[in-house]
Amino acid sequence: MVTTFKINEMDVSAGEGETILDVARQHHIHVPTLCHLEGLTPVGACRLCLVEVKGSAALVPACVTRAAEGMEISTDSERLQRYRRMIVEMLFAEGNHICAVCVSNGHCELQALAGDLGMTHSRLGFLYRQKRIDASHYRFAIDHNRCVLCTRCVRVCDEIEGAHTWDVMGRGIQSQVITDLAQPWGSSSTCTNCGKCINACPTGALFKKSKAVGEMEKDTHFLGYIRTMREVK
Amino acid sequence: MMARARLATVWLDGCSGCHMSFLDLDEVLLDLAARVDLVYSPLVDAKTFPEDVDVTLVEGAVSSSEDLEKIQHIRRHTRRLIALGDCAVTGNVPSMRNMYPVSAVLARAYTDTAQIPGTPRDAVPALLPVVRPVHLVVPVDVVLPGCPPPAALIKEVLLAVLDGTTPNLKARFG
Numbered sequence: 060m061v062t063t064f065k066i067n068e069m070d071v072s073a074g075e076g077e078t079i080l081d082v083a084r085q086h087h088i089h090v091p092t093l094c095h096l097e098g099l100t101p102v103g104a105c106r107l108c109l110v111e112v113k114g115s116a117a118l119v120p121a122c123v124t125r126a127a128e129g130m131e132i133s134t135d136s137e138r139l140q141r142y143r144r145m146i147v148e149m150l151f152a153e154g155n156h157i158c159a160v161c162v163s164n165g166h167c168e169l170q171a172l173a174g175d176l177g178m179t180h181s182r183l184g185f186l187y188r189q190k191r192i193d194a195s196h197y198r199f200a201i202d203h204n205r206c207v208l209c210t211r212c213v214r215v216c217d218e219i220e221g222a223h224t225w226d227v228m229g230r231g232i233q234s235q236v237i238t239d240l241a242q243p244w245g246s247s248s249t250c251t252n253c254g255k256c257i258n259a260c261p262t263g264a265l266f267k268k269s270k271a272v273g274e275m276e277k278d279t280h281f282l283g284y285i286r287t288m289r290e291v292k
Numbered sequence: 293m294m295a296r297a298r299l300a301t302v303w304l305d306g307c308s309g310c311h312m313s314f315l316d317l318d319e320v321l322l323d324l325a326a327r328v329d330l331v332y333s334p335l336v337d338a339k340t341f342p343e344d345v346d347v348t349l350v351e352g353a354v355s356s357s358e359d360l361e362k363i364q365h366i367r368r369h370t371r372r373l374i375a376l377g378d379c380a381v382t383g384n385v386p387s388m389r390n391m392y393p394v395s396a397v398l399a400r401a402y403t404d405t406a407q408i409p410g411t412p413r414d415a416v417p418a419l420l421p422v423v424r425p426v427h428l429v430v431p432v433d434v435v436l437p438g439c440p441p442p443a444a445l446i447k448e449v450l451l452a453v454l455d456g457t458t459p460n461l462k463a464r465f466g
Contacts, residue, residue, distance in 0.1 A: 151382075158466025159378055159439035160385060165466065174464030180381045180435045184428055187390035 064130040073126050080108055080121040083134060090134050091143060091172060093261055094209035095122045098282035099218055105209055107143055107172070110134045118142070144176045152183045153232065155190060155204035156262070162275035163263030169207060170262075193238070195245030199257055199267055201236070206264040208234055212256035219285060224250040255281070297346040297454055299324075300332040301376075302366060304359040305386040305423065306352030310377035311335070313440035314349070320447050327454060345370045347453055349446075353379045353386040354429045358417035367430040372453050375426045376446070378439040378465055387423040394419050437463045 062073045066083055073082045078101065083090050094105040103120035110121045113131035118139070126132065133139075150156075150169060158170050172178075190203035213225040213236060224247050228237045238244040257265045258277045266275045303311060311334060317324065331345060332338045341362070348370040354363055367373060378384035389397045397419070402411040426432055436449050445463055452459035 155388070155391065156465075157382075157384060157388060158464075161466065167466075170464055170466055174462065179437055179461070179463060180375070180425065180427055184424075185383065185387070185390070187387070187422070189391045 062126050062128050064126040064128065064132065066132045067134055068131075077125070078122055079110060079119070079124050079126050079132055082126065083121060088134055090121050091175065092122060093168060093172060093207065094211065096211050096215070096259055096261075096279060096282065098279075098286050099211065099214040099259070102210060102214070105207070106146055109139060109142060111136055111139060140176065144178050147173050147176055147178050148181050148183055150207050151178075151181050152185050153188075154207065155185070155187065157204075160272055161205060161263040162266045162270045162272060163205075163277070164273040166273070166276045167263060168261035188232075190235075193244050194268065195243035196247075196250070196252075197245060197268075198252060199244070199254065199265065201238075201244065201265050202263065203235055204264075205262045206236060207262060208236065209261060210236070211259040211261065212236060212265055215255045215259040215282070219282065220251060220253050220255050222249050222251050222253075225256060297328045298331045298342070298344065299328040300330070300341065300345045300348040300366070300370070301335065302332070302341075302348060302350050302352075302362065303334045304350065304352030304363065304380070304426075305355035306377065306379040307385075308334070308351070309440040310349075310351035310380075313438075313443050314376075314446055316443035317447055318443070320443075324450070341366055341369060343369055347372045347374065347450070349374045349376045349450070350380050350426050350432075351376045353383045353423045353425060354420065355386050355423045356417040356419055360420060360429065363426060363430055372433045373426075373430070374434045374436060374449065374453060375432045376436050377441055378437055380426045381435050381437045382465060383423050383425045384439060387425075390422050394421055434459060436461065437465050439466050 060075055064071060066088055071082050071086055080090055091107045093107050095101055101122040103123040106120060108121040109118040111133040112119055158164050192200065192202045194200040210227060213227060216225045217223040224238050225236055227234055228241055229235055239247045239249055257267060258279055263275055330336050331342050348366055350373060354360055375381050379386055398411050403409045427435060434449060434453060436445060441463060445461060449459045449461060
């Protein structure tokens with residue numbers, strides 16, 4: 060069944076199961092995302108893809124919302140830009156993102172978002188919370204200072220690798236991603252050392268050891284490849 | 293002839309990389325020299341910050357009692373203040389000590405890892421409890437992130453400010 064609706068006054072249509080974000084991307088309408096990764100189940104965690112629906116006061120996350128017939132969606136209003144900039148400022152305020160000395164400097168989705176959304180400084184200041192680094196794995200490490208809790212690592216490990224080594228522990232500001240039952244990554248009995256989490260991570264939180272500043276480039280192409288291979292019957 | 297603008301540059305808690313990037317303006321420095329008088333800077337010999345400055349570029353975060361006094365004095369005597377580079381804009385590397393109390397930072401530098409232990413007390417300015425970006429200490433007119441900001445961006449922003457317009461910059465951290 061096909062649904063017809065409008066995005067930014069353009070007539071568009073969605074096929075069965077397609078989200079507003081899917082349709083926007085088909086029409087090259089840019090909607091910023093951070094927790095979304097093509098090939099993984101969307102969760103609507105980061106709220107960057109919030110869009111306006113005419114006649115509704117509530118904003119909806121485009122990545123997990125299916126359009127209804129006749130909906131009129133707006134993706135780039137001044138209000139949305141303001142909210143998106145505030146979301147990114149809060150991510151910077153909560154973490155300890157020192158781009159200049161990060162392995163992902165120049166290849167980071169958070170850094171790029173800040174630039175794209177015109178975030179030149181933080182009006183909020185920073186929390187400077189002490190966060191851990193776990194370098195116990197023989198090839199990989201996680202720096203929680205740079206984690207934005209997008210859960211892309213959790214989902215790729217569960218849905219694609221089938222290991223479910225990663226999960227989330229704690230609530231609110233205490234939330235953090237963990238390996239197994241919050242054990243050191245290097246002692247994990249479920250981790251297959253595949254490295255999918257490293258590539259799925261949008262920032263420098265998950266990285267390969269031996270990478271220096273700016274050297275950690277992520278590659279998520281494997282997701283499309285694996286998905287295509289698995290769909291071939 | 294248009295009055296020459298009085299330009300200053302200052303170096304708080306930073307690595308001087310932003311000043312290096314400023315010097316990377318190369319031949320544009322000649323055009324700039326025709327428009328401004330550089331009245332105070334690590335690059336010139338003036339020892340005290342003058343009373344009446346049109347534009348000041350600030351490199352570095354506010355980390356010590358001296359930085360704090362300087363930036364407050366500078367703000368009072370500057371028409372347009374530009375936070376130059378990530379240390380001035382976000383705190384950057386100097387702010388990485390904010391996760392720890394000052395006593396732990398000093399102990400690490402001057403006791404735990406020192407061959408001849410001894411924490412300097414009188415000869416150097418005291419560290420503030422928290423390193424802060426400039427705009428969280430005094431009002432800033434223009435922020436220019438980057439580590440360092442590319443010379444081309446410094447040029448664009450500085451010329452816009454000298455022309456009295458607001459620069460519309462495409463800059464990023466790091």
